[in-house]
Amino acid sequence: MTKIIVAAAPATGHFTPVRAVAQDLVNRGHDVTLTSGSQFRAAAEATGARFVPLHGIADFAADDEEKNFPEMADIPPGPERLGFGVRNTFVRPMPDQHRTLQALLAEAGDEPVALVHELAFMGAWPVRLGAPGLSPATVIGLGVVPLSLSSEDLAPFGLGQPPDDSPEGKVRNRAANRFFREEVFATTQQYLVDVLASVGATREPPFVIDGLVTLPDRFLQLSVQGVDYPRGDLPPSVRYVGAPPPVTTRKGPLPEWWQDVLDARTVVVVSQGTAANKDFDDLVQPTLDALADLDALVVATLGRPARLDRVPANARVAEFIPFGELLPHADVLVSNGGFGGVQQALSSGVPLVLAGLTEDKMEVNARAAWTGAAIDLAVQRPARADIARAVRTVLTDPSYRYRAARLAEEYARHDPFDAIEESVLELVAASASTPGR
Incomplete structure (x- = not known):
């Protein structure tokens, strides 16, 4: 039995996959402490892990970014908004995440402890960069957003540009990445330096977007290589390990109309996930309107209690249906592009129509569009005609389902839970045999 701290920033899209990891490690017999926002206490304790809420300002509801930081509403989607989010959601809570981690390590005494955290939890940064304090035996990062690491083969993360590794493209990429670091993210990087200094760090941090991936001893991307751009400079510490399976647990019965799903010849699912679902006029309502005349059953999952203005005769609406039960019946998923939902769809062989620009959705x-298994409308609030056209294209062009099926085969070759446990055991053992650690 190994003592493991599993940590997540208090945002649903970051906590949910980490919760699944904690549950699996508990089931395998490990001594697991899960730390995140106090709003997740019930879900965390249901895993069987010990739950400890984050200290101080680190314990906040990160899903409500515009409520927490009203000024964010005035920043359009893109690099500037991304930098603002990294400063306030990732870096600002770091000192209190650090204090939480130090308290948990102190409890363990001389017993080695592995830290497994999703990338937005930066509580291990201070000690790794020279601040006084206790160190875990190993630190393993989990990628719950697209891999953000800078590469000369790619444009900077946050622009949504396709890869270009031609000689001309590499020149463009190097210049764009340099501009991104030195201009667009200059304020964020300086803020990171200042926050680290406030807790005693003595070494210069890496560029914040890169350090999220490179500071852990090993970084396990919860995805497959086929859903990421190829790059020739990927560090050996980064490994693609597949995605956790779609959630199948539900708190109550399936909707009374579930037989309609089983009987339908074609099923289109639309969802704005569990975080960016404050305004259903972004995607859910336009999709229902756009597909009202389609010979298909359209199922909308809202992610929260709500009523829609218009529900066409061919539509059904539910607050929540586990994707593990719904996706096997879906022919296409219309989504705003939450990382977890897209992974679940592709791992189930379901092609997508996507529209979303906030957070990492661009x-x-x-x-997803680059893989050939999705159409990206590349807007925050698409027109109904564009949604209808894209859905019909995905339903009638077999190439989309073919590419989704090939990706599902790639996902099926991976078990992320095995990979996480193997990394924990390997790196803890290596730490025990390394002098000075």
Whole structure:
């Protein structure tokens, strides 16, 4: 039995996959402490892990970014908004994440502890960069967004541009990445330096977007290579390990109309996920309107209690249906591009129509379209005619389902839970045999 701290920033899209990891490690007999926002206590404790809420300002509801930071509403989607989010959601809570981690390590005494965290949890950064304190035996990062690491083969993360590794493209990429670091993210990087100094760090941090991936001893991307752009400079510490399977647990019965799903010849699912679902006029309502005359059953999952203005005769609406039960019946998923939902669809062989620009969605959607298994409308609020055209294209052009099926085969070759446990055991053992660690 190994003592493991599993940590996540208090955002649903970051906590949900980490919760699944904690559950699996508990089932395998490990001593697991899960730390995240206090709003996730019930879900965390249901895993069987010990739950410890994050200290201080690190314990906040990160899903409500515009409520927490009203000024964010005035920043259009793109690199500037991404930098603002990294400063306030990733870096700002770091000192209190650090204090939480130090308290948990102190409890363990001399017993080695592995830290497994999703990339937005930066509580291990201070000690890794020279601050006084206790160190875990190993630190393993989990990628719950598209891989953000800079590469001369790629444009900077946050622009949604396709890869270009031609000689001209590499020149463009190097210049764009340099501009991104030195201009667009200059304020964010300086803020990172200042916050680290406030907790005693003595070494210069890496560029924040890169350090999220390179500071852990090993970084396990919860995806497959086929859903990411190829790059020739990927560090050996980064490994693609597949995605957790779609959630199948539900708190209550399936909707009374579930037989309609089983009987339908064609099923289109539309969802704005569980975080960016404050305004259903972004995607859910336009999709229902756009597909009202389609010979298909359209199922909308809202992710929260709500009522829609218009529900056409061919549509059904539910607050929540586990994707593990719904996706096997879906012919296409219309989504705003949450990383977890897109992974679940592709791992189930379901092609997508995507529209979303906030958070990491621009990059999620661009990559999914690059695979050939999705159409990216590349807007935040698409026109009904564009949704209808894209859905009909995906339903009638077999190439989309073919590419999704090939990706599902790639996902099926991976078990992320095995990979995480193997990394924990290997790196803890290596730490025990390394002098000075």
